[in-house]
Amino acid sequence: MTGALPGVAPMAVPPGAFLVVGTLLFAIGLAGALLKRNAISIFLSIELMMNAVNLLFLTYARMRGDLAGQMIVFFVIAVAAAEAAVGLAIFVALFRVRRTVDVDKIALLKW
Amino acid sequence: MKQLWLIPVLPLAGFLLNGLVALVASSSRAEKESGADHPLAPLPYAQRLFHGVVGVGSVGLAAVLSFAALVPYVLSSLHAPEGLAPVVQKVYTWMVAGDYSVDVAFRLDALSALMLSFVTFVGTLIHVYSVGYMQKDEGYGRYFSYLNLFMFAMLMLVLADNLPLLFVGWEGVGLCSYLLIGYSYDKDFAAAAGKKAFIANRVGDFGMVLGIFGVFALFGTADFSFVDLARRQALAGGAPLGVYAVCVLLFLGACGKSAQVPLYVWLPDAMAGPTPVSALIHAATMVTAGVYLVARCSALFVLAPDALTLVAWIGAGTAIFAATIGLAQNDIKKVLAYSTVSQLGYMFLACGVGAFSAGIFHVFTHAFFKACLFLGSGSVIMSMHHEQDMRRMGGLAARIPHTFRTMLVATLAIAGIFPLAGFFSKDMILGSAAASGHWALYAVGLFTAGLTAFYMFRLVSMTFFGKARSGDHGQGEHAHKSPATMTVPLWILAALSVVAGLVGVPAALGGSDRIGRFLGASVAHPEIHEMSHGLEIGLMLLSLGVAVTGLAWAWRWYGKADGPAEAVSPQAHAFYEKAGALGRLVANKWNVDEGIEVLVLSPFWKIGTFLWRGFDALFIDGIANASAFLVELAGDLLRFFTTGHVRNYALAFTLGVAVFLVYVWVR
Numbered sequence: 001m002t003g004a005l006p007g008v009a010p011m012a013v014p015p016g017a018f019l020v021v022g023t024l025l026f027a028i029g030l031a032g033a034l035l036k037r038n039a040i041s042i043f044l045s046i047e048l049m050m051n052a053v054n055l056l057f058l059t060y061a062r063m064r065g066d067l068a069g070q071m072i073v074f075f076v077i078a079v080a081a082a083e084a085a086v087g088l089a090i091f092v093a094l095f096r097v098r099r100t101v102d103v104d105k106i107a108l109l110k111w
Numbered sequence: 112m113k114q115l116w117l118i119p120v121l122p123l124a125g126f127l128l129n130g131l132v133a134l135v136a137s138s139s140r141a142e143k144e145s146g147a148d149h150p151l152a153p154l155p156y157a158q159r160l161f162h163g164v165v166g167v168g169s170v171g172l173a174a175v176l177s178f179a180a181l182v183p184y185v186l187s188s189l190h191a192p193e194g195l196a197p198v199v200q201k202v203y204t205w206m207v208a209g210d211y212s213v214d215v216a217f218r219l220d221a222l223s224a225l226m227l228s229f230v231t232f233v234g235t236l237i238h239v240y241s242v243g244y245m246q247k248d249e250g251y252g253r254y255f256s257y258l259n260l261f262m263f264a265m266l267m268l269v270l271a272d273n274l275p276l277l278f279v280g281w282e283g284v285g286l287c288s289y290l291l292i293g294y295s296y297d298k299d300f301a302a303a304a305g306k307k308a309f310i311a312n313r314v315g316d317f318g319m320v321l322g323i324f325g326v327f328a329l330f331g332t333a334d335f336s337f338v339d340l341a342r343r344q345a346l347a348g349g350a351p352l353g354v355y356a357v358c359v360l361l362f363l364g365a366c367g368k369s370a371q372v373p374l375y376v377w378l379p380d381a382m383a384g385p386t387p388v389s390a391l392i393h394a395a396t397m398v399t400a401g402v403y404l405v406a407r408c409s410a411l412f413v414l415a416p417d418a419l420t421l422v423a424w425i426g427a428g429t430a431i432f433a434a435t436i437g438l439a440q441n442d443i444k445k446v447l448a449y450s451t452v453s454q455l456g457y458m459f460l461a462c463g464v465g466a467f468s469a470g471i472f473h474v475f476t477h478a479f480f481k482a483c484l485f486l487g488s489g490s491v492i493m494s495m496h497h498e499q500d501m502r503r504m505g506g507l508a509a510r511i512p513h514t515f516r517t518m519l520v521a522t523l524a525i526a527g528i529f530p531l532a533g534f535f536s537k538d539m540i541l542g543s544a545a546a547s548g549h550w551a552l553y554a555v556g557l558f559t560a561g562l563t564a565f566y567m568f569r570l571v572s573m574t575f576f577g578k579a580r581s582g583d584h585g586q587g588e589h590a591h592k593s594p595a596t597m598t599v600p601l602w603i604l605a606a607l608s609v610v611a612g613l614v615g616v617p618a619a620l621g622g623s624d625r626i627g628r629f630l631g632a633s634v635a636h637p638e639i640h641e642m643s644h645g646l647e648i649g650l651m652l653l654s655l656g657v658a659v660t661g662l663a664w665a666w667r668w669y670g671k672a673d674g675p676a677e678a679v680s681p682q683a684h685a686f687y688e689k690a691g692a693l694g695r696l697v698a699n700k701w702n703v704d705e706g707i708e709v710l711v712l713s714p715f716w717k718i719g720t721f722l723w724r725g726f727d728a729l730f731i732d733g734i735a736n737a738s739a740f741l742v743e744l745a746g747d748l749l750r751f752f753t754t755g756h757v758r759n760y761a762l763a764f765t766l767g768v769a770v771f772l773v774y775v776w777v778r
Contacts, residue, residue, distance in 0.1 A: 030765065033761060034758060034761055034762055034765065035758075037758075042757075042758075103756065103757045103758060104756055104758070106757075107754060107755030107756050108755060
């Protein structure tokens with residue numbers, strides 16, 4: 001437990017727990033992204049992975065007493081918002097054409 | 112003559128005018144008549160008149176200018192033995208390389224003035240004749256534009272002051288020859304004959320080009336001033352080996368253009384062209400270009416006596432060889448074609464024994480009587496509705512009397528009957544051969560003279576005497592007369608066949624060999640051994656006797672010519688039967704075409720097939736196909752990984768990151 005910021009109370013929950021939760025969240029998100037066939041579910045899973053990473057960033061930032069980690073999290077949230085808008089728009093457009101958002105039925109990226 | 116360039120430019124202008132009008136008119140005709148039943152009808156009268164006037168007029172004007180150029184040379188040769196000095200007029204600098212330049216420059220001297228005059232004169236007559244002969248042809252304008260282009264190229268050839276420019280004309284006449292042989296391009300045999308002529312000439316031209324390079328290497332210039340350098344070298348004595356090589360190479364070019372053994376094979380096939388073309392290009396003018404070249408470079412040739420001996424023997428060999436083939440041909444134009452080859456052989460024989468002026472003299476007289484014979488044969492063919500086989504003719508004397516009389520005169524001239532043109536020129540050649548001590552060459556030439564008389568009189572007999580053998584077609588019955596545009600040139604040429612020899616009456620007969628003195632300034636004169644006049648007259652009587660024997664023999668065999676078409680002359684038929692294999696060989700043109708087929712074409716064909724099947728198809732195509740196969744194989748493998756399922760890609764990506772992390776961690 002080094003480098004706590006001056007004037008900031010020491011963490012009540014040990015930081016290791018945050019790291020475990022973040023890693024678990026990331027693993028769940030990864031599994032969801034790889035295993036789900038519904039595009040929206042995959043999308044949700046990706047969001048989950050991003051937020052897991054955000055959590056890890058914040059934890060390390062707090063542990064190291066470094067604000068850079070928090071800065072990056074803001075960027076990630078902003079980009080994720082934009083990405084959500086674009087991604088959902090794509091799914092809507094895709095659904096209008098294909099009447100489905102099952103990614104196994106939209107295998108377009110091949111010969 | 113101040114403006115020499117006008118002489119070749121006039122026919123060039125004629126070519127452009129005729130060609131342009133013919134092109135425009137034919138495209139508008141094609142539009143109008145696209146649905147008509149007879150799209151190939153004769154041209155309208157006004158257009159024919161235009162083509163005729165432009166075609167004949169441009170060449171006629173060139174002829175007038177040529178005579179204007181010739182006259183001073185003739186006059187001066189009467190007085191001064193030296194004659195007028197050559198005139199060189201530079202028009203344009205064509206190529207410059209360092210301190211050497213090739214000019215478009217024209218050279219007028221006795222030799223070129225003489226060539227110019229009879230080329231344009233005979234050319235004009237043949238253009239006039241063509242007006243009548245081609246009038247029903249749909250390609251009238253195309254024909255006249257080609258003919259004008261030919262005259263332009265020929266005049267460039269004759270007037271050129273350097274070998275590169277001469278070569279331009281040389282190739283130009285070759286091109287026009289090709290175009291006009293293949294004039295009926297929709298007929299396979301005509302198109303093939305054109306190609307044959309072009310390819311046979313390529314063989315000669317390969318030598319010609321190397322010869323031009325050789326002249327440049329030897330003398331540092333390809334202007335005809337190298338002749339003077341060669342002359343000086345002759346005085347200094349001794350010639351390097353290069354001179355021999357250059358002479359042989361230039362002669363190879365001459366062999367191609369002038370149809371000498373072994374490159375003569377294209378000329379008989381060239382008869383696929385319209386008959387006036389055969390008369391102009393393949394008898395009177397273009398084919399004599401080789402002789403002109405040798406005479407022009409005579410100062411070089413006399414430096415290399417061995418090369419001259421080669422020229423003489425090739426010439427003599429060609430003369431007798433072609434004459435024997437001519438004995439048994441049945442196509443009227445083929446007989447004349449082999450006769451032309453044979454006569455060209457005479458001209459080279461003359462050059463080979465050092466009598467260059469005699470060679471040019473024969474070029475000069477031959478132009479008249481051979482043009483007359485060809486034009487006459489055209490008239491015969493026309494009256495027979497395009498039948499060329501003499502076995503189907505006969506008895507035409509009464510039906511086309513003008514053609515008969517003029518052809519008879521020309522036949523006597525070519526046979527060498529005193530005092531017609533052929534007698535003097537042929538006798539000058541034979542006399543020179545004898546005087547230079549080449550008695551073997553003389554004997555060959557003498558025998559050939561007999562053959563010439565025989566096959567020519569055979570032609571006349573089979574065509575004009577006896578009964579009409581036109582058989583089932585009945586053409587002979589309906590043979591029609593020729594228009595005046597055809598008969599007048601015939602009579603003019605026949606008249607010249609009679610008198611043209613008078614310019615070269617030898618001293619032995621009380622003349623003064625005018626032509627020899629006239630050309631003296633332009634061509635080399637190696638030492639001529641004088642013969643006694645008695646011996647000379649004796650030789651003349653001998654050759655006259657041989658010629659008469661040939662005529663008489665032909666008269667005996669073919670004079671009545673009353674047999675059926677299969678055996679016009681029973682005696683000749685019996686003779687060929689008895690001669691067996693040899694007779695068949697002669698009748699089959701010594702199987703030369705077949706021999707070339709076996710010895711040259713079929714190996715080429717085999718090499719080509721090997722390179723195609725073995726090398727190109729297996730090796731080259733193999734490389735291309737193998738690389739394509741490899742790419743395809745790689746693609747086939749890679750497509751297993753390209754499923755198109757986003758989740759597979761994501762998995763691969765994840766696994767990749769995992770591997771990378773493990774790597775980083777382990778390291």
